[in-house]
Amino acid sequence: GAGVSQSPSNKVTEKGKDVELRCDPISGHTALYWYRQSLGQGLEFLIYFQGNSAPDKSGLPSDRFSAERTGGSVSTLTIQRTQQEDSAVYLCASADSGYEQYFGPGTRLTVT
Amino acid sequence: QKEVEQDPGPLSVPEGAIVSLNCTYSNSAFQYFMWYRQYSRKGPELLMYTYSSGNKEDGRFTAQVDKSSKYISLFIRDSQPSDSATYLCAMFNTGGFKTIFGAGTRLFVKA
Numbered sequence: 001g002a003g004v005s006q007s008p009s010n011k012v013t014e015k016g017k018d019v020e021l022r023c024d025p026i027s028g029h030t031a032l033y034w035y036r037q038s039l040g041q042g043l044e045f046l047i048y049f050q051g052n053s054a055p056d057k058s059g060l061p062s063d064r065f066s067a068e069r070t071g072g073s074v075s076t077l078t079i080q081r082t083q084q085e086d087s088a089v090y091l092c093a094s095a096d097s098g099y100e101q102y103f104g105p106g107t108r109l110t111v112t
Numbered sequence: 113q114k115e116v117e118q119d120p121g122p123l124s125v126p127e128g129a130i131v132s133l134n135c136t137y138s139n140s141a142f143q144y145f146m147w148y149r150q151y152s153r154k155g156p157e158l159l160m161y162t163y164s165s166g167n168k169e170d171g172r173f174t175a176q177v178d179k180s181s182k183y184i185s186l187f188i189r190d191s192q193p194s195d196s197a198t199y200l201c202a203m204f205n206t207g208g209f210k211t212i213f214g215a216g217t218r219l220f221v222k223a
Binding site for chain 1: 118144146148153154155156157158161200204206209210211212213214215216
């Protein structure tokens, strides 16, 4: 079946602009995660959704970051007023059971 | 101190070598221990998982967990160039929801 998809695959934006990153999880997966991966830094947890609710938003780096999930499916991560330090690969994962996460290919964000 | 420590490498080995990848952790509540493999410009994929302590074998791959030492390992036998990737250890506590990932070790297997 279809895996996790993310769009766009690459995004280049100017500093100060807003960006929206999209994640389509595997159908039926109730859990959805957003991570950020910088070079040599591993996976940084951003936010977790169970259904449409986000029990823990503590991983979001600043109030410029927000995320929502609608219909228990698609999720959007929004970064407002992008900064150069926001440049990274943003990964989405979905899960049926908590420990086995299925990752999308990521969105590579470059802020110039 | 990070919850999970993993040497980022890079680790370079000749084809056919046995590879040992390791992580240490500090939270004794972790119950699931996973290894993810990530190829360049791809998302991580789950390679193996182990529940609690012990060993688990899958083909050329063996995962070991020593909860008393808070130490986990992944062994790759007869390594192949196609094994060249970044390997991330990860840990999960069923009482929570968050998976904690190591920084990943970059592995290069030379033909």
